[in-house]
Amino acid sequence: GFQGFQAMKIALAADLVNPIEDIHETIEQTDSEKEVMSKVFRSNIRTLEDTLSIINEQRLNDAIEAILRARKVEFYGNGGSSVVALDAHHKFMRSGIQSAAYGDSHLQIMSASQLTANDTVVLISHSGTNKDILQVTDTAKENGATTIGITNYATSPLSKSVDIPLYTVSQETDYRSEALASRIAQLSIVDALYVNVMIAQKEKAQHALTKMRRAISIKRL
DSSP states (O other), X not given: OOSSHHHHHXXXXXXXXXXXXXXXXXXXXXXXXHHHHHHHHHHHHHHHHXXXXXXXXXXXXXXXXXXXXXXXXXXEEOTHHHHHHHHHHHHHGXXXXXXXXXXXXXXHHHHXXXXXXXXXXXXXXXXXXXXXXXXXXXXXXXXXXXXXXXXXXXXXXXHHHSSEEEEOOOOOBTTBOHHHHHXXXXXXHHHHHHHHHHHHTHHHHHHHHHHHHHHHGGGOO
C-alpha cells in the first residue's frame, strides 16, 4: 500500500517507539503538576525531532516553490487542524502573497471551486482521512491548483491525493492523543515554509512586512 520506499520509511518511523522514552512520557495520576508539564514538553520535543528526521528535502523544496509561484495560497483544516490553518494565514499575510484560511467545509469547497492553476492550497489533517478535506482536495485539483498535504500518515488517502505530501510523526500517550502532539509539528512545518518563502523573496517580503507593521502600529499605545 505504500507509494514508495520513502513512504515506507516514514510509516516505520511513526510506528517505532523507544520503550524507555515511552515509559518516561506516560503520565500518571500521581504525577505532580511539574512532572506532567515536563512529560508534555518532552513529548513535544520528541515529536519535533522525529518529524525533522523524516522530512523529505525535495518535497519541502517543492512545497516552497509551489507557494512562491502561487497567485494565492489557501490553507484548509477542520477541527484542531483549522487552528493550524488560521496560524498559517496569519503568518503568510506578511509575505506579500495573497492568502486565506478556511475551517468550515462549505467555505473550503466554495473557495476551492474558484482556484486556478496559478494557486496553491495547503490541506492539513492529522489522520489524512477526513472526508471533507479529501473532497476539497479533489475540487482544488480539478481546478488545476497545486495541493500540499500535511498529515501524520504516509499511507493515508490525503497522502496519496495531494501533489506534495509533508509528514509529521507523533505518538499517543496517556491523557494526550497523538493528534495533540502532532499540532506542534504541523505548526513547525508551517513556520519552516513561511521562513523559507520570506528568505526567497526578501525584498517583496520586507516591503509587505513594513507596510503591515506601519498599519498595525496604530493599535499600540
